[in-house]
Amino acid sequence: MRIASLSTPRFTASACCLAAAITVSCQAAQAGLIHQYTFNSSYISNGITYSTDSIGGNQYSAQLVNGATVSSGQAILTNNNIISGAANVNYVSIPVAALPTTSSSLTLEEWFTGTPDYKSGSSGSYYAQNRGFDFNNDTLSSTTSENTTPGQYNGEYFYQSLNNGGGTSATGISAAGWGHESHINANAGGSLTKLPPTQHMIAMVIDASASTYGTLYYYLDGNLVGSVAVSQTNRWTTVSPAFTQAWLGRSAFSGDGVLNGSINEFDIYNNALSATQIQSAFTAGPVPTPVPAAGLLTAVGAVGLLAWNQVRAKSRMRRLRLSAPA
Numbered sequence: 001m002r003i004a005s006l007s008t009p010r011f012t013a014s015a016c017c018l019a020a021a022i023t024v025s026c027q028a029a030q031a032g033l034i035h036q037y038t039f040n041s042s043y044i045s046n047g048i049t050y051s052t053d054s055i056g057g058n059q060y061s062a063q064l065v066n067g068a069t070v071s072s073g074q075a076i077l078t079n080n081n082i083i084s085g086a087a088n089v090n091y092v093s094i095p096v097a098a099l100p101t102t103s104s105s106l107t108l109e110e111w112f113t114g115t116p117d118y119k120s121g122s123s124g125s126y127y128a129q130n131r132g133f134d135f136n137n138d139t140l141s142s143t144t145s146e147n148t149t150p151g152q153y154n155g156e157y158f159y160q161s162l163n164n165g166g167g168t169s170a171t172g173i174s175a176a177g178w179g180h181e182s183h184i185n186a187n188a189g190g191s192l193t194k195l196p197p198t199q200h201m202i203a204m205v206i207d208a209s210a211s212t213y214g215t216l217y218y219y220l221d222g223n224l225v226g227s228v229a230v231s232q233t234n235r236w237t238t239v240s241p242a243f244t245q246a247w248l249g250r251s252a253f254s255g256d257g258v259l260n261g262s263i264n265e266f267d268i269y270n271n272a273l274s275a276t277q278i279q280s281a282f283t284a285g286p287v288p289t290p291v292p293a294a295g296l297l298t299a300v301g302a303v304g305l306l307a308w309n310q311v312r313a314k315s316r317m318r319r320l321r322l323s324a325p326a
Contacts, residue, residue: 032107032271035098037062038287039263042070051075053098054287062094062248062266073289074262077249084131085254092248092263099135100270101240104208107269108133109278110248111286113199114162114261130162131259132202133266136252137244156242157252160202160218169225171204171218175233175242182234184218184226199264201282206236207272217275222282224275 033055041052042064051070053060062075068090069076077090100106114130136157160171172181203219211229214236218226230236245252248266249259265286273281 032269032273033267034100034270035060035094035268036287037092037094037266038073038289039070039075039265040073040287040289051092056098060095060098062092065091065093068092068249074264075248076262077259079249079258079260082258083254084251084256084258086258089250089258091250091258092266094246094248094266096135096243096246098268099240099243099246100268101243102237103270104206104214104235104237105270105272106206106236107267107271107273107278108204109201109265109267109269109273109281110160110203111199111201111264111266112249112259112261113197113264114259115197130261131249131251131257132160132162133246133248134159134250134252135240135243135246137242138252156239158204158236158239158243159251160204161251161257162200162202162220169218169220171216171226173206173216173230173234173236173239175239180231180233182216182228182230184216184228186218186220186225197261201286203273203278203281205272205278206230208236209272219275219278219282222279224278 035053036055037051038054039051041054043050043052043058043061049064049068049070050058050061051064052058053062064070064075066088067078075092077092079086079090082089110132112130112132134157136159137155138157155177156175158171158173162169169186170184171186172178172183174181201219201221203217205217205219206214207217208214213232213234214230216228216230217224248263251258
């Protein structure tokens with residue numbers, strides 16, 4: 001079983017009587033989960049808003065860039081009719097140190113909501129491409145060709161987009177530009193169309209044991225929609241050490257679309273979750289947004305708050321149990 005020991009819920013009846021002391025974690029550690037951004041806890045430092053990494057701590061906090069905000073446990077990205085190269089694009093930046101570059105396998109899980117795609121003019125490009133993430137070492141120079149050697153523009157990168165242009169959901173990892181990607185086109189069979197503007201869960205899994213150099217799996221809302229054997233040059237441990245940026249909601253290529261919507265959660269595992277675990281995580285849902293302690297105390301009192309915390313703890317433990325393979 002890929003399950004670590006459960007952490008003890010950090011709440012007591014007496015603690016619930018003190019509003020200042022009610023910052024309840026109730027986290028049950030799952031094996032391999034090394035960083036988790038729920039956007040349930042944020043702070044401001046030197047005028048910049050950060051969202052806490054509930055697993056790794058504040059040293060791995062995510063930065064909300066260019067006016068992106070946090071509201072009701074979600075990162076809000078307001079990107080109306082702009083592209084990734086725009087100076088005012090909203091996005092989330094996580095420290096590249098949070099990426100497990102020495103682990104051959106990993107899992108990325110993200111919950112987010114995007115707006116419907118729209119065009120700039122009758123024949124313009126799709127802008128609201130609902131970009132999930134983009135890890136890269138690029139300079140965003142729109143005058144340089146994408147298809148170049150490693151270390152150059154769009155050299156090493158790993159990305160995911162729900163609507164990649166005309167409605168195709170795609171992901172790819174490369175050490176040498178788009179022409180050399182290990183790539184999954186999730187709409188290759190025509191089964192996926194533009195997704196509705198509701199919350200979706202994506203999961204990218206790189207399993208080093210599944211083929212000679214690893215296999216990339218793409219899950220959407222708990223279901224496997226594509227996989228590809230990774231080439232020797234595109235191995236995670238080869239590509240990821242070159243990353244200098246890790247972005248949520250923005251592309252490395254200045255002409256690409258962005259996320260116009262919200263991000264509910266982003267999780268990083270240093271192992272490969274199974275299909276059963278991914279489906280269970282989707283069924284359980286993202287980490288719930290805590291009810292503000294003071295408001296809840298007024299509404300239901302300390303006893304009610306304790307009961308709510310117990311429900312939340314059980315919800316997280318249920319997700320942990322469901323993720324274990326039978």
